[in-house]
Amino acid sequence: MKVRILVSFKDSVLDPQGQTVKSALHTLGYAAVKDARQGKVFELDLAGVGRAEADRLVPEMADKVLANPIIEKFTWQIVEE
Amino acid sequence: MKFGVVVFPGSNCDADALHAVRDVMGQAARFLWHKDHDLRGVDCVVLPGGFSYGDYLRSGAIARFSPLMREVREFADRGGLVLGICNGFQVLLELGLLPGAMLRNKHLKFLCRYVHLRLENERTRFTHLGRKGQVLRIPIAHFDGNYYAPPETLKEIEDNGRVVFRYADADGRPTAEANVNGSLHNIAGLINAQGNVLGMMPHPERAAEPLLGSADGRVIFESLISKF
Numbered sequence A: 001m002k003v004r005i006l007v008s009f010k011d012s013v014l015d016p017q018g019q020t021v022k023s024a025l026h027t028l029g030y031a032a033v034k035d036a037r038q039g040k041v042f043e044l045d046l047a048g049v050g051r052a053e054a055d056r057l058v059p060e061m062a063d064k065v066l067a068n069p070i071i072e073k074f075t076w077q078i079v080e081e
Numbered sequence B: 001m002k003f004g005v006v007v008f009p010g011s012n013c014d015a016d017a018l019h020a021v022r023d024v025m026g027q028a029a030r031f032l033w034h035k036d037h038d039l040r041g042v043d044c045v046v047l048p049g050g051f052s053y054g055d056y057l058r059s060g061a062i063a064r065f066s067p068l069m070r071e072v073r074e075f076a077d078r079g080g081l082v083l084g085i086c087n088g089f090q091v092l093l094e095l096g097l098l099p100g101a102m103l104r105n106k107h108l109k110f111l112c113r114y115v116h117l118r119l120e121n122e123r124t125r126f127t128h129l130g131r132k133g134q135v136l137r138i139p140i141a142h143f144d145g146n147y148y149a150p151p152e153t154l155k156e157i158e159d160n161g162r163v164v165f166r167y168a169d170a171d172g173r174p175t176a177e178a179n180v181n182g183s184l185h186n187i188a189g190l191i192n193a194q195g196n197v198l199g200m201m202p203h204p205e206r207a208a209e210p211l212l213g214s215a216d217g218r219v220i221f222e223s224l225i226s227k228f
Helices: A016-027 A051-066 B014-024 B067-077 B087-095 B151-159 B218-226
Strands: A002-009 A039-045 A072-080 B002-007 B028-033 B044-047 B081-085 B101-103 B111-119 B135-142 B146-148 B163-168 B187-191 B197-200
Touching: A002 A051, A039 A051, A051 A072, B002 B014, B014 B028, B014 B218, B044 B067, B044 B087, B067 B081, B067 B087, B081 B087, B081 B218, B087 B101, B087 B197, B111 B187, B146 B187, B163 B197
Parallel strands: B002 B028, B002 B044, B044 B081, B081 B197
Antiparallel strands: A002 A039, A002 A072, B101 B146, B111 B135, B111 B163, B163 B187, B187 B197
16 A cells, blocks of 8 residues: 655745745745645655554654654645555 | 763864864863763763764755764753764754754855854853853854744744853844844753753864964853853
8 A cells, every 4th residue: 555645844834945946936026825834755655554544653663753743734645455 | 071072984073073072171082982882980971062974865865864972962851061063063953852953044055254243141060150241252053053943943942041042232232133043042052951962053062272363162161061
């Protein structure tokens, strides 16, 4: 099974890279961009893991390693059964 | 006093730290390889600056899982002295031995320059030879030194005098301009509640000899040694 985990800064945390991306887009004339946040994507290929096991494993790994819960949040999805 | 300087792949201030404590301060000192399981009887562990594991994932995030870090945590829990400098501070945050996290510097620039620090807490094992309000000129060299902690954590840190150093101007005023990386409350260095683990972004080992431009960092090593 393949899962995709998206890690991004919490809303309460300033994201200077996202701000810079936003102003770059504004410079190019994309005035519609109200806000930009930058994050990280992880794709994990899990062997011999069913859906229930993934429900347990993925958030655990994200909390322990992939994201720093003090400043970051994550979402995840199964991209390939 | 016996110092141990931990070497991770990507550490690049390990030799500087060893030089400062051994050659400049005249203490016993040795390197400790991150894959070892033994602190070899050292009295103070130094986590040096650099880019452990290439700063992959987040600064300090992978070094935290090195086998030796389990020993460092137990050592700290027993009251052992731990000094984390720059990347070492980031490792201590990721390990949870100190609260908070580092964000990228506010202007997205790697900053390599001297800064002025105001000594906020002189009642620690690391600073007792200094005086409150003393201004230290010590260099920084980092990309991720923008200290962040949630409001309740920040309050606890401040209420208990755990901020040891703040970025300040040459007169010791912690102004917004002096806050080069955007850290909350100008925080440059923090101590744990038990008072045996200090993390700081500036590099005292690079400011331990007048020949190098400043000897203001010596007060930290001298404090550690004199009370031992």
